[in-house]
Amino acid sequence: MEPLLAILVGAMVAAAIYLMLDRNLLRFLFGLILISNAANMTIFAAGRLTPERPPLVPVGAKAPLTDVANALPQALVLTAIVIGFGLFAFALVLALRAYDNLGTLDTSEMRLAEPRSENDT
Amino acid sequence: MSWLLILPILIPFCTAIPAFFAGGNAQLSARISLAGSAIGLVAALVLFCQVHDQGVIAGQMSGWAAPFGITLVADMLSAIMVVITAITGLAVAIYALGEIDDNQSELGYHALFQILLAGVTGAFLTGDLFNLYVWFEVMLIASFGLLIMGGRAEQIDGAVKYVALNLVSTILFVSGVGLLYGETGTLNMADLSRAVAEHPDQGMMVLISLLFMIAFGVKSAVFPLFFWLPASYHTPSFAVSAVFAGLLTKVGVYALIRSFTLIFTSDPGITHTILLWVAGFTMVTGVLGAAAQSDFRKVLSFHIISQIGYMVLGLALMTPLALVGSVFYLVHHIIVKANLFLIAGISEKLTGGSNLYKIGGLYGAAPLLAALFLIPAFSLAGFPPLSGFWAKYILVKASLDTQAWLIAGTALVVGLFTIFSMTKIWAEAFWKEHPDEITPEPPMDGTALWPRYAAVIFLALLTVAIGLVPQPFLELAETASAQLLDPSAYIAAVLGEPVEAAQ
Numbered sequence: 001m002e003p004l005l006a007i008l009v010g011a012m013v014a015a016a017i018y019l020m021l022d023r024n025l026l027r028f029l030f031g032l033i034l035i036s037n038a039a040n041m042t043i044f045a046a047g048r049l050t051p052e053r054p055p056l057v058p059v060g061a062k063a064p065l066t067d068v069a070n071a072l073p074q075a076l077v078l079t080a081i082v083i084g085f086g087l088f089a090f091a092l093v094l095a096l097r098a099y100d101n102l103g104t105l106d107t108s109e110m111r112l113a114e115p116r117s118e119n120d121t
Numbered sequence: 122m123s124w125l126l127i128l129p130i131l132i133p134f135c136t137a138i139p140a141f142f143a144g145g146n147a148q149l150s151a152r153i154s155l156a157g158s159a160i161g162l163v164a165a166l167v168l169f170c171q172v173h174d175q176g177v178i179a180g181q182m183s184g185w186a187a188p189f190g191i192t193l194v195a196d197m198l199s200a201i202m203v204v205i206t207a208i209t210g211l212a213v214a215i216y217a218l219g220e221i222d223d224n225q226s227e228l229g230y231h232a233l234f235q236i237l238l239a240g241v242t243g244a245f246l247t248g249d250l251f252n253l254y255v256w257f258e259v260m261l262i263a264s265f266g267l268l269i270m271g272g273r274a275e276q277i278d279g280a281v282k283y284v285a286l287n288l289v290s291t292i293l294f295v296s297g298v299g300l301l302y303g304e305t306g307t308l309n310m311a312d313l314s315r316a317v318a319e320h321p322d323q324g325m326m327v328l329i330s331l332l333f334m335i336a337f338g339v340k341s342a343v344f345p346l347f348f349w350l351p352a353s354y355h356t357p358s359f360a361v362s363a364v365f366a367g368l369l370t371k372v373g374v375y376a377l378i379r380s381f382t383l384i385f386t387s388d389p390g391i392t393h394t395i396l397l398w399v400a401g402f403t404m405v406t407g408v409l410g411a412a413a414q415s416d417f418r419k420v421l422s423f424h425i426i427s428q429i430g431y432m433v434l435g436l437a438l439m440t441p442l443a444l445v446g447s448v449f450y451l452v453h454h455i456i457v458k459a460n461l462f463l464i465a466g467i468s469e470k471l472t473g474g475s476n477l478y479k480i481g482g483l484y485g486a487a488p489l490l491a492a493l494f495l496i497p498a499f500s501l502a503g504f505p506p507l508s509g510f511w512a513k514y515i516l517v518k519a520s521l522d523t524q525a526w527l528i529a530g531t532a533l534v535v536g537l538f539t540i541f542s543m544t545k546i547w548a549e550a551f552w553k554e555h556p557d558e559i560t561p562e563p564p565m566d567g568t569a570l571w572p573r574y575a576a577v578i579f580l581a582l583l584t585v586a587i588g589l590v591p592q593p594f595l596e597l598a599e600t601a602s603a604q605l606l607d608p609s610a611y612i613a614a615v616l617g618e619p620v621e622a623a624q
Contacts, residue, residue, distance in 0.1 A: 020289075025281065032288055039296040046303025073302065076251055080295050083258045087291070090265055091284055098281050101274040113279040113356050 005045040012038035025095050025105040032091065036084040040077045047073025123180025125171055126193040126246060128164040129203050132157060133210075133239035141232035147223045151214070154231035158207070158214040161238065165200075165207035172200040173597075177604065177614040179248060187615050188309030192248035196611050197601035198448060202245040202375055205452050208583070209367045209459050210238045212576040216463050217360040219572035225358065228270050237263035237364065244372050248615050250298055250308045253376065257294065257340070261287055264369060267361045268353060279353030286349035290339030297332035304329065311615035313384045314608055323387055330385035330392055337380065341373025343433055344402035347426045351410065354425070355418035355475070359466025362418060366425055367459030371451055374432045378447060381436060382605040389439060396437035401531050404430030408538040417465040417475040417550065420542050421458070424501065427535060428454050431516055434528060438519055444602035446515035449594065453508040453587060457497040460580035464494050467573050468550055477546060482555035489574070491551045496581040498543040500588065503536045508587035511595070 012034055019031030050069040057064055099105050102112065136157025143150040172178060172195050179194040181187055195203070213234070221230050240260030247253050269280045302308055304325060305316035317326050335346070342350040350370070354362050377396075385392055407427025414420045432454070435447025465475060467490055472480035484491045500507035503514075513536055520529035587594050604610060 028285060032285070032292075036288075036292050036295075039292045039299065042296050043299030043302070046299045048303070073299070076299070076302070079251070079255065083255070086262065087258070087284075087288055090262065091288065094265075094269065094277065094280055094284055097269070097272065098277050101272070101277050107281070110278045110281060112275050113282075114352055 001049045001051070002045060005041060005049070009038050009041045009045070012041070023106050023108050025098060025107055025110075028107070029088070029091055029095060033084075033088050036080075036088070040080055040084070043073050043077050043080065047076075123182070123193065125164075125168050126178065126180045126195055127182075129161060129168060129207065129242045130193075130239050130246065132161040132164055133235040133242065136161070137232040137235035137239070140235060141229055144227050144229055144232065145223075147221060147226035148218075150226045150231045151218045151221060154235060155211075155214045155218065157235060158211040158238070161242075162204075162207040162211050165204045165242075168195055169200045169204045171195075172197060173600075177610050179614040179617075187248075187617060188307050188312035191252050192309060192311070192615050193246045194248035194311070194611065194615050195246055196604045196614075197597065198375070198378070198605060199245045201448065201452060201597060201601060202371075203242055205455050206238060206241050206245065206368060209364060209455055210234075212459065212463070212580050213360055213364045213367075215579065216363065216466070216573050216576035219569055220358060220360045220466060225270055229266065230270060230360075233263045233266045233270075234360075234364065237267065237368075241368050241372055245375060248310050250301070250310055250313065254291075254294055254298055257291065257372070257376075260369070260372065261291065264365065267365075268357050270357065270361070273356070276356040279356035283349045283353035286339055286346075290336045290346075293332055293339075294336035297329055297336060300329050300332070309615065310379070310383055311608070311612040314612055317384050318387055326385065327388050327391050330381070330388075331395075333380050333385070334377070334392065334395065337373050337376045338399065339373070340370065341377060341429055341433070342370045342426050343399050343429055344406050344426075347403070347407070347429075350426060351414075351419055351422045354422040355416055359462060359469065363459045363462035363466070366421065366462045367455045370425055370429055371432075371455055374429060374436075374447075374451065377433065378436050378444075378605065382439075382444070383608050383611065393437050393439055396433055397525070397528060400430045400434035400437050401528055402430075403427065403433060404531055404535040408535045408542070411542045412538060412545075415477050417468060417477055417480075417546065418462065420477070420546060421461050421465065424539065424542060425458060427539065428458070428501070430535070431513070431532065434532065435516055435519065438523055438525065439606075440519055440523060441599075441602050441606055442515060442522060443519035444605055445595065445598045446512060446519050448598040448601045449515060450512040452594065452598075453500065453512045453584070456580050456583050456587075457500050457509065460497040460577055460584070461494075461501065463573065463577050463580070464490065464497070467570065467577065468494075470570065470573070472550070472555065477549035479556060480550055481553040482560060484551040486560050490577075493574075493577050493581050494547070494551065496584055498547065500584050502540040502543050506588045508584050508591070510588065511591045515595075 016035035055068040243256035411423035435443040500509035
């Protein structure tokens, strides 16, 4: 299972980097959401995969009887997903505002804050 | 004990709520923010005194024993940083009384500002790596809001670059956290200190440490990862860019110092050598970039980068004296840099612009401002007897002590170029006549300038005080440096073992 996940993460990162190298801001953002999910998968896989053994304590026992899945990485992933989602929502609205205000999504055309020549200001 | 640790984080959060609901009334909201910042400073000072008297203090949130729960811990470095954050917060809150208008206040400036302070303070106090990530995000999302507030096209443009590069850094950080947890099974920084040192596969640890180095490197704007900073820092309002300039990159430097003194110390031949080269290139590229700029705040932005190089230099050398230099530099730099951005704000208000070639005549119109500019500007360049002199002197001495001639020479030459930039601002903005042959004068719309001057004077006095009486500050930096080099007290405080047993 782990090698499969590793290959998946690798493919996601490769696709994400391809998208992030694009000049179009929207494609960059798609790459960003892809790579952030690749990071989440990394954390998930780093916590070891223990299928079909939920971390539950049977009634009457004080600890799980066998080895169970590690719940902590999943809590970390959950936190990272929520934070990543919030940040991504912000970034999307920012892209929309950039298109409204600057009239382009081509990042190499966005030179208002750093004009090529200082005389442009 | 843990109340002391959590108050500096809790107070800004609690201030943010009424400040947000009072947002429609700019004066009221600003006063709430000011009061909150003042109380926050008191809480920070109380915490500082405790750490000064008792050494490292740690608290476990909700009583979960370390390393399973979330730990807050304050050693000398954390305590110093929390105090300096509160001081900067107070100064900017005073300044904001004069700058932030009804519109910005209604958009939630004061609330976001307080949340930013909470995020920065949280990052300084946390003892857990994943928790550090969360504080980074709190800080980041508040800074996004502050950066685009007002929504001018220039701000949006700057924000696109700021947001994009910071999100990439965030993802690298969280991947590093995941991998480190997978390898060691813990995220408590004190526990990691042992786990990483005892890990059988040191090559893997170095690899993960480089992931952290890149992530924190983007946050602290070191070469070659700094491009988001000069693209965005000159676009928001001055009260925003001052707090960014003072605090945000320094959180990255703090994270670098913390992780590369406490956690990743097993192979300094690789990690600290890279840091040394990074430090050198950061100093040089920053100062050369500044020389090419003509906007008041862009010059200052590039100087932030250049100065970050000095702080990383101290970490890279890893000698007791070098770390003293880094800590001292952090404190000096936050005060001076925030102050220079605030002065740029007053200058813009008086002259109506920030392009150095299109303004002038400030010396004649506002001699007080001119005098106040000279203090942080000369301090930045390292003139005795101001704070920057001592900071640079310690770092250069530390590099000479380790026979690092090249880096010592670089640090000195970069200091020289800093004088060049400061002289340029002085000559263009203050000394020469205004190119339109008008005399800069206070704005006609009746905005009071006194809160801005009060903030600038407050910070300038601190710079002079550190410069004239450096001894107590040096002693604090020495304590911090000693705790960084020998983290046994830190580890013992967090993991709840007596100090003797750990030694």
